[in-house]
Amino acid sequence: MAHDHTPMMLTLALTAVVAMGPHVARAGTSDAPEVVRSVCAGCHGADGNGGNPTSAEFPKLAGKQSAYLRKQLKDYQTGKRKSPVMAPLAAALSPEQIEAVSAHYAEQTSRPATVTQSALLATGKKVYVDGNVESGVPACAGCHLPDASGNMRYPHLAGQHAPYTYAELRKFASGERDNDRGLVMQAVAARMTDEEMKAVSEYLAGLE
Structure with a gap:
């Protein structure tokens, strides 16, 4: 039987955001790789080409425009865009962390996904x-x-x-x-x- 590890991953990610908050706020975008590894990589991959190719829950982020990624995270924060996973994660991010994550994934190179049909x-x-x-x-x-x-x-x-x-x-x-x-x-x-x-x-x- 398959097990849904999303709640555990969410708890770990939220803990990481809280623990890293002050450090990332001081360091700014230079700490993007650390933010990504600790918070985002579990679902999206460190290079943004991760996620489950058979699931609708975890998209690839590589190559997305930083302005677009920033808007989505802020929309999750305000409730404009809804997700039981992303809303609490985004709510825990500081403005500096949002900038760092958005800039990092925008710089990554997207690879083709799996075509099944x-x-x-x-x-x-x-x-x-x-x-x-x-x-x-x-x-x-x-x-x-x-x-x-x-x-x-x-x-x-x-x-x-x-x-x-x-x-x-x-x-x-x-x-x-x-x-x-x-x-x-x-x-x-x-x-x-x-x-x-x-x-x-x-x-x-x-x-x-």
Whole structure:
């Protein structure tokens, strides 16, 4: 029988944040590797390419824009973005720790994730590059760029675990997640079919 170690990991991570707080606040971003190893690496990997490729809970963070990562952590702190795991972890982080973690993961290089449904790749690429004119789904590449590297407003998506991307698209579509800029992703995801969400997620997983 599989065991959920999330509560134990959360307790250990929170303890590490509290213990490191004063030191990181003094040292600033130079201590990012220590913060990451002690708090984040267990779920996301020290280089941001970790996480469980079959789980929707722990995304890859490597290569995400620092501004995007910083916003997500602050949204977890304020409750704008909800998660039983990330909310208490983010709440324990100081502003200096948030800056340190965001800067560290933004500097890492993302690697492709595992593609498990290759039959969906052609559909995923078409929706990502061209959108769906009939249903009004815009091309994802228009905001996140053709290589899914993103920019200062829209995050890097290449190489993300497909289950995580799919789960977040469903949250946007249902309105469960509403911390996107201008609610753009809510509007886009609401027009996508379930198959399109799965297909785009698989396509993004295979990008470098």
